[in-house]
Amino acid sequence: MELTIRPLADEDVSARYELNRVAFGRTQPLSQVEATLSRIADHAGMNWWGVFDERGTLVADAADREQGQWFGGRLVPTSGIAGVAVAPEFRGTGVAQKLLKHMLGAARDRGAVISTLMPSVPGLYRKLGWEQVGAIVDERVVTTALQSVRAVPGVTVRPVTVEDFPVVEEVYRAYARAGNGLMERSGPLFKATLAEVLDEYRMTLVEGPDGAEGYASWKRTDGYGLGAKLIVKDLITLTERALTTLLAQFGSWGTVAPTTEIRLALPDELVWGLPVHLERASTDAWMLRLVDAPAAISARGWPELRATVDLEIVDEVCPWNAGPHRLMVAGGSATLEPGGSGEVVIGSRGLAVLYGGGASTAALRRYDLLYGGDGRTDALLDAAFAGPRPGLLDAF
Numbered sequence: 478m479e480l481t482i483r484p485l486a487d488e489d490v491s492a493r494y495e496l497n498r499v500a501f502g503r504t505q506p507l508s509q510v511e512a513t514l515s516r517i518a519d520h521a522g523m524n525w526w527g528v529f530d531e532r533g534t535l536v537a538d539a540a541d542r543e544q545g546q547w548f549g550g551r552l553v554p555t556s557g558i559a560g561v562a563v564a565p566e567f568r569g570t571g572v573a574q575k576l577l578k579h580m581l582g583a584a585r586d587r588g589a590v591i592s593t594l595m596p597s598v599p600g601l602y603r604k605l606g607w608e609q610v611g612a613i614v615d616e617r618v619v620t621t622a623l624q625s626v627r628a629v630p631g632v633t634v635r636p637v638t639v640e641d642f643p644v645v646e647e648v649y650r651a652y653a654r655a656g657n658g659l660m661e662r663s664g665p666l667f668k669a670t671l672a673e674v675l676d677e678y679r680m681t682l683v684e685g686p687d688g689a690e691g692y693a694s695w696k697r698t699d700g701y702g703l704g705a706k707l708i709v710k711d712l713i714t715l716t717e718r719a720l721t722t723l724l725a726q727f728g729s730w731g732t733v734a735p736t737t738e739i740r741l742a743l744p745d746e747l748v749w750g751l752p753v754h755l756e757r758a759s760t761d762a763w764m765l766r767l768v769d770a771p772a773a774i775s776a777r778g779w780p781e782l783r784a785t786v787d788l789e790i791v792d793e794v795c796p797w798n799a800g801p802h803r804l805m806v807a808g809g810s811a812t813l814e815p816g817g818s819g820e821v822v823i824g825s826r827g828l829a830v831l832y833g834g835g836a837s838t839a840a841l842r843r844y845d846l847l848y849g850g851d852g853r854t855d856a857l858l859d860a861a862f863a864g865p866r867p868g869l870l871d872a873f
């Protein structure tokens with residue numbers, strides 16, 4: 478069967494709705510929503526691709542989101558793959574693979590250097606060179622357990638108002654910049670104004686003598702019975718006293734919201750401020766892939782060390798990344814240039830795991846994701862890709 482891949486246009490929005498309705502279990506039939514479907518141009522930052530059969534029928538589609546994620550203190554242009562759907566009759570014949578391969582080439586052409594996604598079928602993406610590097614995690618704690626946390630002197634709390642948006646943004650960005658993988662929350666895909674956010678969530682700002690030290694966005698679920706919850710969407714703190722002060726605030730809900738659920742980029746760090754254990758409420762994996770390996774290496778930030786390692790990159794899906802390359806790290810930057818001896822052999826998945834941060838070459842060796850080289854090259858790669866471990870708060 479001859480299949481054509483092209484960007485979706487306005488005439489495809491009804492077919493797209495129907496395909497996604499079936500694939501993702503939306504209940505409203507097309508006839509009820511057709512008049513209100515938005516045009517492609519209304520979705521700046523989203524690039525929808527479709528696969529069409531010989532009759533011009535849409536048989537698969539997916540979106541490439543123009544997003545940015547922070548790695549090593551720099552913002553890395555990213556293709557966020559979302560909404561991959563294949564019509565039931567066409568599944569199992571390689572349509573998704575074909576579409577995703579095409580989208581990787583297109584993402585590279587538009588300047589994305591890595592790609593991330595949240596898989597419901599990890600095997601599909603793993604086969605194409607993405608690998609799981611992290612998870613969006615919601616932790617659960619009995620709210621009354623937070624009552625033993627005491628607010629710390631030296632900071633004050635107040636509700637966030639619309640005027641505080643730049644301050645909140647800057648606190649989030651300072652936090653994101655220090656991590657690996659966190660989303661940049663600006664641009665067309667993050668166009669909700671603070672007023673809209675404040676419609677749904679209440680936000681609390683913690684300030685010290687020199688300015689904001691953290692904030693939380695949170696809401697209560699209905700009622701005050703045993704099932705009532707405090708849902709914390711963001712708990713972004715730059716100091717221990719800001720964290721402790723916000724946890725103490727959450728504790729005050731113990732009588733009417735017995736459970737608190739907190740979304741965390743780095744769950745292990747929160748336990749340092751807690752007197753109790755956390756229990757995992759949910760976890761959503763995310764995967765990463767290098768789209769343009771040399772550009773991805775140049776785009777991110779690096780530790781202040783000097784290292785040169787010769788890599789043989791194996792990447793059949795993105796052949797432009799493949800072959801011997803020399804990784805050179807120096808002065809907080811790095812380059813990946815064709816050439817060198819290809820001493821360390823690494824595939825796309827291994828490279829993705831290293832790029833995410835906080836993984837070890839020893840772990841990659843155990844899964845045959847890296848081989849060749851020796852103790853010296855392992856130590857250099859471990860130091861260069863040391864961390865922090867990847868985190869993400871925004872599902873997409």
Ligand SMILES: CC(C)(COP(=O)(O)OP(=O)(O)OC[C@H]1O[C@@H](n2cnc3c(N)ncnc32)[C@H](O)[C@@H]1OP(=O)(O)O)[C@@H](O)C(=O)NCCC(=O)NCCS
Binds near residue numbers: 560567573598
């Ligand atoms: C998941 C989906 C997109 C796969 O589309 P497809 O065209 O059938 O996939 P392909 O034929 O290209 O499969 C490629 C590989 O993915 C893996 N794969 C595909 N569907 C899979 C499934 N349901 N479970 C496990 N692995 C699967 C297989 O490894 C397959 O390779 P193989 O056939 O050589 O073993 C399609 O089944 C679908 O639309 N499902 C409903 C919506 C959905 O779950 N989307 C994914 C959102 S992340």
